Amino acid sequence: MEQQVDVVVVGSGAGALLTAVRAADEGLKVLVVEKAALVGGTSATSGGGIWIPDNHDMPRAGLRDSVETAFRYVKACARGLSSDERILAYVESARHMARYLADIGVPYRCVPRYADYYPGVPGALPGGRTMDPLDFNARRLGAQGLQQMRPTNPGQLIFGRMHINAFEAQSMLAREFKSRFTLLGIMARYFLDYPWRWQTRRDRRLTGGQALVGGLLAALRQRDIPLWLESPLQSLLLEDGQVAGVTVQREGRLQRVRAARAVVLAAGGFERNQAMREQYLPKPTDQAWTATPPGGNTGDAIRAGATAGAALHLMSHTWGAPTLEVPKEDRFRAVFVERSLPGCMVVNRLGRRFVNESCPYPEFQQAMFASHERGEGAVPAWIVFDADFRARYPIGPLMPASAVPDAKLRRSWLGTVYWKDDTLQGLARQIGVDPQGLVASAQRMGEFARSGVDPDFGRGANVFDRYYGDAHVKPNPNLAPIAKAPFYAMKLHPGDIGTKGGLLTDHDARVLDAGGRPIEGLYCIGNNAASVMGPSYPGAGSTLGPAMTFGFRAVARIVGKPVALERTDLLRQPVAEAA
Structure with missing residues (x-):
């Protein structure tokens, strides 16, 4: 039996979940399909930071920023490998996406002293653009709901159990006097957290990527958006040169899902695919070295997009670590x-x-x-x-x-x-x-x-x-x-923490073919798409921030209300390149 929805979102990381929630809020019927048995993808195992220029929380910290300053910084960092329109779209829309996150129950705060990664590049700031999610109470999901979500990396937990946020981590590493009391408080809160402790070993207080994905999953469930787990993408449905849906494998058989408005690919990169690594990345290369969860990010959606005629870009680059x-x-x-x-x-x-x-x-x-x-x-x-x-x-x-x-x-x-x-x-x-x-x-x-x-x-x-x-x-x-x-x-x-090459997209996340023309009905975000940051990493959160921001913009285009670029006077102006 063929399913019919307005939008199919492939993947369940932060970009995918935000896109699904935003589409539902715009009145669309949405389906999320995920290859793995757990929700959250790499986002759930990340630090959860988002790089948001000129964000709403900077004034509280006494910091100032502007679209123009951020645009010049990112353009210099991108070194000509990302279009001016995409860069401008990001630095203009990221702040609006961050406010929307707060509206749906996933609030963020800026990190005032976390500097951009290239302090010597014009437009860099000594802090404030990176934002960290506020702690999330897993009781909103319940112990069973939490078990549906991918756990974080052991390296982001204290003694393999207790969550810690970015502010606490920095304090402890810097050996600030207050950090010893912070640690004691975290441990006491965890071990005395009954009756939650009787239900699960996992911490009720979620931070970082766990807080982000937990909040988005709660928003997804509030809107009754269906989520198919263990349903890997097999192919895109093509009709008259446009994408009309997907074929997924579900419960041992192929299932066709028609998408009346769009398919949004948000299934990650290809770092777990050794053959693609050998084809595209510098040598030596080994999928075992990556810090992302095994079993996912095997490039399936990138290959499906390429089969549909999509252009590929930045395929030799990773988010190296x-x-x-x-x-x-x-x-x-x-x-x-x-x-x-x-x-x-x-x-x-x-x-x-x-x-x-x-x-x-x-x-x-x-x-x-x-x-x-x-x-x-x-x-x-x-x-x-x-x-x-x-x-x-x-x-x-x-x-x-x-x-x-x-x-x-x-x-x-x-x-x-x-x-x-x-x-x-x-x-x-x-x-x-x-x-x-x-x-x-x-x-x-x-x-x-x-x-x-x-x-x-x-x-x-x-x-x-x-x-x-x-x-x-x-x-x-x-x-x-x-x-x-x-x-x-x-x-x-x-x-690495992911590859950054993928399908080439425009400033609204529409997938482009080799001639630079949009493929109707097909959108792509996150590490599934070629990064808006080019070969660089302007600041902490340069993966998750764009993933969600371009999902936010994609939905606006899908419902016929595209977000116009405002500071078009900045386009194609020369700027100093990053060293």
Whole structure:
């Protein structure tokens, strides 16, 4: 039996869910189809941040922004690989989308001190554009509803159980005085949360991507929007050159669903498809290195769109991030912030540093590839730290030794998750790097720590680097000696949190063919589409923010009320490119 709706949304991440909710609010009959058995996609395992220029919460924090400033910044970052119209559409509409999120029960607040990722590019701000979701009470979903949602990554939980938001995480990493009381409060609230604790081990207080997806799922359920799980897309229905629906596999058989108005593809990228990685991405490449959930993001919707005539763009780019392996976890962990903490360094096979360890994670990943291509052996690379670092800071699955000493770590982790030796030379031999190079790099780091200046890579010289530094460490919060035994190392791979290439779209998320013409009835958002940010990562939330904003704009176009571009005077004006 053939189903008939107005809009079919493929995927169940943040962009997909917001699009479905917005379409229902516009009076459309919507169906969401999801490949996996759980709701939320990669969004549910993310930090939940959204990058929203000139957002409604900035004035509360005493911050100012403008569409023009944000446009010039993103255009410089995009390096000519995203159209001016798409960039303008994003920076104009993102703030309206953020207000709509609050209206449907998913409020956000700006993070005043979280800087844009490229502080030296004109138009960058020292904080405020990244927004973090307010905590979400899972009681709105109920314990059974929560079980329908994909859990977050273990690395985003305290002791593998308790949620923590961006403000609390930054406070703890910076070792602010109040953070110890914050941690005690989080633990007390979790363990004393009865009767919820009798129903599920999962935390009732959701933060980050869990709060975002939890709020959107609650909004979806309030509107009685049907959601088909375990229903992977098989193909698009094409009639007279336009997309008229989808074919999905459901309950062991093919099911055709006609879409009177549109199909919106929001099913993620292709990072879990090794064949597509080999075809498009820099080498070496391995789907195991990605930090996204296994089983999804295999490029099905990208291939379906290409079969329908869609143009592809940015297919050689990823949202890069260094990752490490933790035994018995189903995916690698991304190493986002620990690299910024003082007392660590990252080296290649020569034992030499090759990057500012505190730089944005996409640039870190690209530096790994560049060093490797020079024959220096940076795939894998090694993050090296000493006993002082180990005592004070978390890294990957290791909590600070002051809380969880080595004696309490799993024995199997020694030599697999971390390596340890009483000397740097001995550590170098264990991990296969040049001992003299490693010793020299550590000595040089000690000199930098004393002077507060890193003349090699400029670590700690900008506001972004310092955000996750340790304010107690002077004169540079990102630099400290690596001198106290024992010494440690962990293996880093050039992983990612998704691919950023996909179907080429216009400023309303309409999919374009090779001639730049819209394919009628087909829209695409999120990592399913080529990123509006081009090859760059302007700030935290540059994936989720555009995914939801272009879903917001797509619905307006679908119902015949497209959102007009306002500052068209900015289009095609030259701006300085990002360095």
